[in-house]
Amino acid sequence: MKTTDLAGLTATTPKTDDQHGSEKPTIRVKELSERDRRRLLMHFLALDDSDRLLRFGTVLPDELVTRYVQMLDFSRDTIFGVYDDNLRLVGVGHIAFAPREALPTLSEATSKARIAEFGVSVSATARGQGIGSRLFERAAIHCRNEDVDTLYMHCLSSNQTMIHIAAKAGMEIHRDYGEADAYLKLTxxxxxxxxxxxxxxxxxxxxxxxKANAKAAAKLLKKLPGMKKG
Ligand SMILES: CC(C)(COP(=O)(O)OP(=O)(O)OC[C@H]1O[C@@H](n2cnc3c(N)ncnc32)[C@H](O)[C@@H]1OP(=O)(O)O)[C@@H](O)C(=O)NCCC(=O)NCCS
Known part of the structure; x- marks a missing residue:
């Protein structure tokens, strides 16, 4: 397994588009909590069938997506999100921590008590801006700080975008019967x-x-007499 130092991936450095000299907006990754459950549901329900297949390994119907969101345990796992200006979640990264015995193929690879499995999704309209990569970077640094040295990801071999992100981060990827397992050894x-x-x-x-204040102010403005509703 490769060992990668992701300490330099501070999630605060703005990405710049050197060719055009324009600065892309900085992506802020925030840890989510109970109060985000409804937004999480909206995010996952908006994924189409092919995205659900890539994210969950099966085309989960709405009822099971709802169940999945209801069952998210914020005290056991860590869930990160990226909000747009309207406070909609456009990206969600889920780190599920499990005792190393839970994944026998990995238990040999670590002496730590837990391993971490990562799943990620970005809203269709927000893709290609680096959000998925930022969520991955934040997950890796969080695992290190949680004394976890093995980050695992399972995806379909056809998921070229995710495999590209994993390879870019130095993950070791094993392809098998249409599925791919990716592992990252963390310092x-x-x-x-x-x-x-x-x-x-x-x-x-x-x-x-x-963003919350701006949204509240805009809502207030709309209520003022003479202001356009829209
Ligand atoms: C996979 C996913 C999370 C990526 O999110 P994203 O925000 O678009 O990702 P980023 O913008 O950070 O990075 C995309 C990278 O993939 C590259 N890419 C895009 N399409 C690609 C393709 N078909 N083949 C290879 N690489 C591709 C981009 O060039 C970019 O690389 P770069 O950063 O080196 O330029 C998003 O597509 C998604 O939610 N898919 C559905 C769910 C899913 O597949 N989840 C992963 C399984 S757990």
Whole structure:
């Protein structure tokens, strides 16, 4: 397995488009909580059949998507999200922690108590902007800070985009009968990784507050006499 140091992937550095000199908006990745459950449901229900197949390994009907969201356990797992300006979740990354015995093929590879499995989805309209990659980077740094050294991902071999993201991050990919398992061996946490994650969370919380205030102000403005509704 490869070992990758993702400490440099501070999720706060703006990406720039050098060719055109224009700056892409910074992607803020925020840890989600109970209050995001409804937004999570909206995000997953908006995925079409092919996306659900790629994300869950099967075309989950709405009822099972709803059940999945209801069952998300924020105290056991960690779920990250990226909000748009309307506070809709346009990207969701889910790290499920499991005892290493749960994945016998991996239990030899780590001496840590837990391993992490990562799943991610980005809304169709928000793809190709780096959101999926940012969610992955945040997941990796979070695992390091949680004393987990093995990040695992299962996807279909046909999922070229995800395989590209995994390979870019240095994941070792095994393809088998139309499915692919990707593993990333992570280096231990250090003060830099702790600080990077804490700062990213602060920036993301600040960004969320600004968007929430802007949304509330816009709503208020619309209620004022003489203002257009729309
Ligand atoms: C996979 C997914 C999360 C990617 O999200 P995203 O925000 O579009 O990803 P990013 O913008 O960060 O990165 C996409 C990368 O894939 C590359 N890419 C896009 N289409 C590709 C293709 N057909 N083949 C190879 N690479 C491709 C892009 O060029 C980009 O690479 P770069 O960063 O080196 O330029 C999103 O497509 C999705 O939600 N798919 C459905 C659910 C899913 O597949 N989940 C993963 C299984 S757990």
């Amino acid at each position: 231990p946490a250090n003060p830099g990784t702790m600080l990077a994650e804490a700062m990213e969370e602060q920036f993301a919380s600040f960004d969320y507050t600004i």
